[in-house]
Amino acid sequence: MTRLIFFFWAALWLMLPGPVHSDIYRYVDKDGVVHFTNTPTSPEYVLYMREHKKNDLRLTDPDRYDDLIRHAxxxxxxxxSLIKAVIRVESAFKPTAVSPKGAKGLMQIMPVNFSSLSVTDPFDPSQNIMAGTRYLKQMLARYQQQIPLALAAYNAGPDAVDRYRQIPPFKETREYVRKVMALYNRYNQA
Incomplete structure (x- = not known):
């Protein structure tokens, strides 16, 4: 009898659903009220946050987007090699990457920049790479082609770089610049 009860509970446990994962959608109604859902009921809902599975930030095929990168x-x-290095550090070549701060896609573009960079779908690799490269070009021009400063601005924002007149003393930004520069040099030698 005890054995039968054990098998009953084991079978019941196996039938329980596993973890549930879902993207989050957002809609702002006519009164300015923001609604969130994981099951949009109308086309007015737009993707707000793409769900990450635990292994979502593993490196995928690093050559998969080379044609798009070359075009940009x-x-x-x-x-x-600079664009590719930025993509590697930003998203590990995951087109559906979303950062905790809301940056989206391969080059981790912030939603506040979508309009100025003509981004309608941040998860479209072609759009994202083209827009991210356009922004990187702007940062390179702003900092007279000084790649480390342009990268710091890409990561921390140009206001931070302007305030400190150098790579800001933020651990994350300094590590970001170090990683991108190392990959940039490695990709240049390949």
Whole structure:
């Protein structure tokens, strides 16, 4: 009898659903009230946050987007190896990456920049790479082609770089610049 009860509970446990994961959608109604859901009921809901599974930030095929990166590099005059290094550090080549701060896609573009960079779908690799490269080009121009400063501005924002007149003393930003520069140099030698 005890054995039968054990098998009953084991079978019941196996039938329980596993963890539930879902994207989050947002809608602002006519009164300015913001509604969130994981099951949009109308086309007025837009993707707000893409769900990350635990292993979502593992490195995927690092050459998968080379053609798109080359096109963006040619279009904006930014080195291919620099764009690729930024993508590697920002998203590990995951087009659905979303940061805790809300940056989206391969080059982790912040929603506040979508409009100025003509981004309608931040998870579209072509759009994201083109927009991220355009922004990187702007930072390179702003800091007279000084790549470390442009990278610091890409990560921490140009206001922070302007305030300190150098790479800001933020551990995350300094580590970011170090990682991107190391990859940039490695990709240049390949």
């Amino acid at each position: 590099a040619d279009q904006h005059g930014v080195p291919f």
